[in-house]
Amino acid sequence: xxxxxxxxxxxxxxxxxxxxxxxxxxxxxxxxxxxxxxxxxxxxxxxxxxxxxxxxxxxxxxxxxxxxxxxxxxxxxxxxxxxxxxxxxxxxxxxxxxxxxxxxxxxxxxxxxxxxxxxxxxxxxxxxxxxxxxxxxxxxxxxxxxxxxxxxxxxxxxxxxxxxxxxxxxxxxxxxxxxxxxxxxxxxxxxxxxxxxxxxxxxxxxxxxxxxxxxxxxxxxxxxxxxxxxxxxxxxxxxxxxxxxxxxxxxxxxxxxxxxxxxxxxxxxxxxxxxxxxxxxxxxxx
Numbered sequence: 001x002x003x004x005x006x007x008x009x010x011x012x013x014x015x016x017x018x019x020x021x022x023x024x025x026x027x028x029x030x031x032x033x034x035x036x037x038x039x040x041x042x043x044x045x046x047x048x049x050x051x052x053x054x055x056x057x058x059x060x061x062x063x064x065x066x067x068x069x070x071x072x073x074x075x076x077x078x079x080x081x082x083x084x085x086x087x088x089x090x091x092x093x094x095x096x097x098x099x100x101x102x103x104x105x106x107x108x109x110x111x112x113x114x115x116x117x118x119x120x121x122x123x124x125x126x127x128x129x130x131x132x133x134x135x136x137x138x139x140x141x142x143x144x145x146x147x148x149x150x151x152x153x154x155x156x157x158x159x160x161x162x163x164x165x166x167x168x169x170x171x172x173x174x175x176x177x178x179x180x181x182x183x184x185x186x187x188x189x190x191x192x193x194x195x196x197x198x199x200x201x202x203x204x205x206x207x208x209x210x211x212x213x214x215x216x217x218x219x220x221x222x223x224x225x226x227x228x229x230x231x232x233x234x235x236x237x238x239x240x241x242x243x244x245x246x247x248x249x250x251x252x253x254x255x256x257x258x259x260x261x262x263x264x265x266x267x268x269x270x271x272x273x274x275x276x277x278x279x280x281x282x283x284x285x286x
Contacts, residue, residue: 004158015039021047025156025265026099027055037064041071054099055263058091065089077259077276081234083196090261090276102262102273108241112257112275115248122252125214133222136175136187141166143184144175151205156265159203174226175203176219178210186215190223190235198234199227204246217249224253224281233282238264241273250277 004024010017015035021028028047033040044056059082060068065075073091082088094100102108136144142162149160158164169175172194178186186206190199201223206216227235239246241260251257255277263271 010040010043012039017043019043019047021051021053023051025055025271026053027057027264028053029057029059031059037067037071048095054095056093056095057261058093060089060091062087062089065091075259076261078278079198079234079236079276080256080258080278081280082198082236085197085234090259092262094262099263099271104242104273105262108260108273108275111242111244111247114244115251118248118251120252120254122248124217125212127213127215127218130180131185131213131215132179133218134177134179135222135226136169136177138166138169140175140177140184141169144177144187147184147187147207148203148205150207153268154266156267174199174223176222176226178206178215178219180210185210186219188216188219188223190227190232192227192230192232194232196234197232198236199223199232201235201237204237204239211245216246217253220249220253224279228281233280234278235281236276236278238274238276240267241275247275247277250279253279255279 005020005022007018007020010019015033017030017033017040019028019030028044030040047053048056058068058073068091073093075089076092077090079088079090144165145160145162148155172192174190174192175187177184187203188201189203191202192199201220204216224235237250237255238261239250257275258278259276261274261276264274265272
């Protein structure tokens with residue numbers, strides 16, 4: 001089976017760059033770098049030619065993001081506090097008109113407005129007694145994979161494979177689950193970066209017939225508490241722009257919308273736009 005993604009380090013006397021090659025989503029991403037940006041661009045262009053990538057993502061430092069404009073990049077989102085409290089700017093460049101063009105952009109704007117109009121103060125729903133919450137362990141990997149296989153036809157990472165889920169847990173991601181009558185019906189994770197002290201809240205999934213109780217909102221609150229214990233204060237998430245429910249959840253939890261990543265990854269049945277939501281967990285008024 002072909003590798004879906006891999007990370008490589010490129011370095012010369014003039015630069016160092018850690019580059020994430022995402023074959024499944026046809027994109028390349030730079031997250032950590034220093035040195036000569038112009039030389040890094042040459043490497044990226046070569047990778048695009050070699051692998052037919054259609055999107056380049058460059059996570060730039062605050063003092064350098066405008067430099068990328070001269071290379072044809074545009075600003076898509078700001079990850080506030082991403083790197084030990086310093087912001088990170090998500091710059092993007094597209095290699096095809098199809099990848100750059102979003103057919104649902106205006107609809108996604110309308111969904112965002114609906115989210116704002118609903119407001120942050122939404123009364124929590126009472127849960128039936130059969131729902132129980134807990135932190136997941138490695139033994140839950142098979143049932144978690146079954147959940148993701150049931151909820152998503154296509155997902156950016158192979159979360160429908162038990163061995164992959166187990167590896168994700170082993171490498172430090174925190175999963176919280178909801179069980180009903182012995183079955184996992186909802187789950188989400190915090191992918192913790194202990195170098196830059198941030199965490200992505202991701203892998204949010206709830207079986208359709210259990211979505212009326214607001215389980216995901218409660219799971220994310222529990223993940224926030226776990227992150228605070230580890231003094232991880234930058235929490236962010238990338239939610240489907242077409243999903244009113246998930247965007248409403250993050251807004252209600254005090255996250256701020258900071259941009260949209262155009263045709264960022266395959267989910268459900270197509271390449272989808274993703275909204276970026278960020279929260280400072282050290283701000284107890286948030």
